[in-house]
Amino acid sequence: MNRKLKLEELNRINIEAFKSSIKSPIIVILNDIRSLQNIGSIFRTSDAFRIQEIWLQGITAQPPHREINKTALGATNSVSWKYFETEKEIIEAAQKLGVDLFSIEQTTKSIMLNKFSLDNDKTYGLVFGNEVNGVSDYIIGESKACIEIPQFGTKHSLNVSISVGIALWEMVRSRTLRTE
C-alpha cells in the first residue's frame, strides 16, 4: 500500500546534525529583497537543499523576525547566514573566498538555466535581486555570468522565492543527485 510517510519516517536531521553536515556548495545572495515572506520562504528552501549559506544584503531584512519566520518555519535556525550592508561588501567577500558570482537575471548575455554547465568542485554564489528592479547593474557587472530561467508566459518574471527554488533544485539535482 502506498501511504503518506509519517513525520518520523521522513528521517529529517536535527539542527545540530544540519550544522555539522556537508552542505551543497552554494551561497544564496539576496540583493535588496523587500518581501519578508520571500526571505522566509528562501530560508525554508535553502534548508531543504542543505545550502551552505545565505547572504542578506541591503534592505533584505535579517532574522529573527516574526514575519520572516511565518514562512521560514524555523529554517533561520538551521541555515547559516550573514548580513552585508553594501553590494561592494558582497563582491569583496565573494572574492576573498574565491567564489564566482552568478546572477539570476534576464540579460543580453544570460545563459539559460538548462544549458548552464556546473563544475562539481566549485562553490557558486547565486545572486537573486529585488522584486521590482532585479539584480543591480553593479552586481551584474561583477558577475561571472547571468543565468536565466526560461519562461514562456505573459508575465515578465517569476516570484523571487520560486526562482530560488528552481535554481537550487537544478543545481542540487545535476550535481548531487545525478550519480546516485
Added chain:
Amino acid sequence: MNRKLKLEELNRINIEAFKSSIKSPIIVILNDIRSLQNIGSIFRTSDAFRIQEIWLQGITAQPPHREINKTALGATNSVSWKYFETEKEIIEAAQKLGVDLFSIEQTTKSIMLNKFSLDNDKTYGLVFGNEVNGVSDYIIGESKACIEIPQFGTKHSLNVSISVGIALWEMVRSRTLRTE
C-alpha cells in the same frame, strides 16, 4: 556589455496569444490549498511555464480574488482554470480526459523527482496538497504514482508554491527544453 533586458526585449506574449498557444501538457491540481498567496503564486508560475490548466478543488479559493492577485499579478487572466468541489469530481474529470494523476507527496512508494521518467506525449495531472495535511489519502490511492522532491534539511517539506515551481520546471526542462 551584459545588461538587463528591458520589458519589451523579453518578447513576452500577450493574453490572447497565450490562450491560443500550444501549452505544456500538464494540469496542476490544487487539493485543498488554504493560502491565497500560494494560489496566486502558482498561477504566476503556471503562466511562466505555459501550463495547460489549473484545477482548483475543495477549499482552494477561486479568482477573481484580491489576495490571489497580489501574487498572481494578472496570471489568472492568462492561465485557464476550473473549479471542482469534491475530490471525486477531480478523479472523474481526469479519467474522462484519460489523464493519469501523479501526486507530489512523500509516501512509502514515492518516486524521486530526479528519477521520474516522463513520457513526451502524455498529459500529466500533478496534484499538490494542503499546506498541513498534504495530498489526501483518497487522491493518493487514485494516483498512478507519487512523486517526491528529494530534501535534505531539518524541515519536513517545502512550501507548496515552491514544490509547484520545482515540479513544473523539471517537467518543462526535461520535455520541452532538452532537444533545443
